[in-house]
Amino acid sequence: MGLVDVDQYVNQALACLMDGAMCCSNSDDLNEKQRMSQKYDFLRLSCKALTQHIQRHIAETAQRLNALAAPIHCLPDELLIKIIALIPTVHRSHPRHLVALGFVSKDWNRVIFETPSLWAQINSHHSDGENRAVILKSKHCPLRIDYHDRHGGTAFIDLVGREAYRWQSAKFQLRSYNLLHKFVPLSVPLLEELIFDGGRVESWTAKNGFDIDIFSGGADRLRHVDLRYFPLPLNSHLLSRLLTLKMSGSCIWSGTSTSEITDMLRRSPELRTFELEYSGDDKIRVSGGIPLETEAAYLPVLTSFTLQLKHAKAAFSRILSSVRIPACTQFNLRCSNPTRNIFSNATCHLTDLLASTIQGLSDISLTLSESKLELIGSQDQSNLAVNIDFNHNLPWEDLAWLIRHTSSTVTWPSITAKIWCHEPLPFLPVADLLRRMPSIVELTLVGYSDPYISLLVDPTLSNGVNDWVLPDLRELSLEAYPSNSLQLVRELSRVRNGEGEMDQGDRVRLGLPAKLKTNVHDDGVRRKREPFYTASRELRGEDWAGDITDC
Structure with a gap:
């Protein structure tokens, strides 16, 4: 396919004229x-021939164009509707863009204007006239409502409120509660998803007796609620059938108590996902004592639980001690300002949860400020990757208690561990951690690692006692190590691999691995894992740089 080259045909005609x-x-x-x-x-004959050449070329070009466009014109209506629906919402939601798409071809025009579901998005950014036209074209299809109070107002709420029986999803970006009374009498029988966004307004006025029952007319299909920086009371008729409840930012009232949060969960027995990420400056008030087993919020089908609080202290542990989530497969705890004894009243419930589910988890993380203990189990349960970031802010008592009590009831699978040590840390918690995870097969130490390498070189070997801290260790890697770590690794290699001619029988008798790989990076830069140094080269005192092989 190409443009018509008129000059070529004119030159041919002139040549013919000259010959004639x-x-x-x-x-x-x-x-x-x-x-x-x-x-x-x-x-005259030459001009006629030239015209025929041009017409033939145009016809061939048009035929090729039609052949290229034929698949679009031949698509079934159902497939064409799905293709149009894949266009980004920012374009598809605006009526003018749908009208523009209608000019692509007659088939597109017919499909777009005869498919009500393509006109189901109503946005307060559009004019009232456009929204009225969209409501008419959508006919009886479920509607998706998107409201922003900077672009809408009571007129928009009144317009879409008359079609509340067709709402399927609704997102409201509000800066105040002035319009909430508009939602009170509405009946939304088809509503499945509800989002209230306060636009990152960090400070909301206190509840002060404010009590409003939105959608009192009924919302039987409501399954997903997301509150973003927007405290909103949710009554029982909205909570009883929820599958997803997410609350982020300043999403709860000032002065809200832990018992109110527990009660909210207790009234949501069908929850699959719960996320509470509270970033407000006001602390959650702790009320009442530790609930009895019969008073706890029992969520038998909840699989994802996330709790992130800016001020943990007693509220953090009280909420944990008030929930029972036996089916949880994604468990995330975060605290931006950790304090000692965070789990003072919830440790037993937390460790019971970890102990009963840890080998079946696909994703479990425990994060405390910059210091984190993150456990990520593989799907086949054959390997558990443990990433531990130690920092001086870490509440060692809680972490040590958690590891000790969880490890006492869990048979750990093979573990690949990476320990980040930003500075000299208390020795005993790390030693306890390593002793509680004897099935570590790969270990990476980053930063200040001297004390922990010394821990691996167990002096009891000289007495022939099989008392290794990590008997299954096969691979050791160091990154950004101090100068004296090199000597410690050399000592470890001598002891664990056997200096001189230690035969395999001695290794088995002493419980030693057949091989121990060691890998050292001295520049502190995380790099792709490389082959490892041979024990013979290391024992000869040769430089550790250069080609590396298994030891």
């Missing part, structure tokens, strides 16, 4: 009139 003129000039018996007539006839 030469032929005519050689005929002496023809008079001047005949020669001119012959020239005109030849010119």
